[in-house]
Amino acid sequence: VSQSRYCFGSGVQGGLDQYRDLVGVNLPLLVDGVLTDRAQEFDISNSAFHSCLFNIVAETSSQTEYTGTTAVWRSVFLTEKTWKAIMQRQIPIWCGVPGLVSHMRDLGFDVFDDIVDHRYDAIQNEAQRHQAVFDQITQINQRYSLVDCQTLRQQLQPRLEANFNKLLEYLRTNRRQVSNAILEFDYSTT
Numbered sequence: 735v736s737q738s739r740y741c742f743g744s745g746v747q748g749g750l751d752q753y754r755d756l757v758g759v760n761l762p763l764l765v766d767g768v769l770t771d772r773a774q775e776f777d778i779s780n781s782a783f784h785s786c787l788f789n790i791v792a793e794t795s796s797q798t799e800y801t802g803t804t805a806v807w808r809s810v811f812l813t814e815k816t817w818k819a820i821m822q823r824q825i826p827i828w829c830g831v832p833g834l835v836s837h838m839r840d841l842g843f844d845v846f847d848d849i850v851d852h853r854y855d856a857i858q859n860e861a862q863r864h865q866a867v868f869d870q871i872t873q874i875n876q877r878y879s880l881v882d883c884q885t886l887r888q889q890l891q892p893r894l895e896a897n898f899n900k901l902l903e904y905l906r907t908n909r910r911q912v913s914n915a916i917l918e919f920d921y922s923t924t
Contacts (some may be wrong), residue, residue: 787883788874789819790867793830810837820901823887823894825849827874829867832858842900844893849886850874 794813810833819826825846828834835855838845845852851873854866878886887894 786822787825787878787887788871789822789824789826790871791815791819791826791828791830793828793834810834812837817901820897823891823898825890825894827867827871828855829864832856832863841904843897846890846893 793815794811810831812834816826816828816838820843826838827850832855835845835852851870854863854870857863857866
């Protein structure tokens with residue numbers, strides 16, 4: 735563990751009890767022994783995060799979060815947490831709703847199925863899915879030393895770059911679509 739970097743729950747101190755038993759340690763986890771604040775968490779130039787090969791993406795969506803009697807999250811959606819992993823050329827492992835990994839595949843991203851067992855993505859029960867994710871993290875941690883990760887990162891560089899370039903492609907396409915939509919509704923030009 736001394737050769738690993740972990741972060742889980744740096745921003746929210748309150749709702750972490752549900753994960754404590756699954757992870758097996760006190761939460762939040764720290765990066766190099768320091769609690770990361772929200773500004774550091776969103777700083778993609780932060781070398782502590784950028785140096786990691788694997789990124790545990792705790793997506794915002796949670797199928798068991800309710801407002802009154804209505805489930806808050808009913809479908810897959812992706813936030814900056816996923817895109818940050820892609821920008822930092824990392825291998826994401828997702829804690830999110832079922833089907834999120836499949837959706838990333840459908841978008842054309844490499845989810846590194848040859849390295850990460852994403853069968854957790856099909857598990858409907860949230861507690862069982864989270865346990866499967868943590869089991870996968872444990873297996874990866876046991877399989878790869880820090881030196882192995884550094885070597886693997888170099889070997890995977892073309893695939894990591896391809897994911898980054900796919901993200902840039904989506905950004906360019908969506909930027910044009912948004913600009914065109916704004917122009918369509920810009921009544922001041924008509």
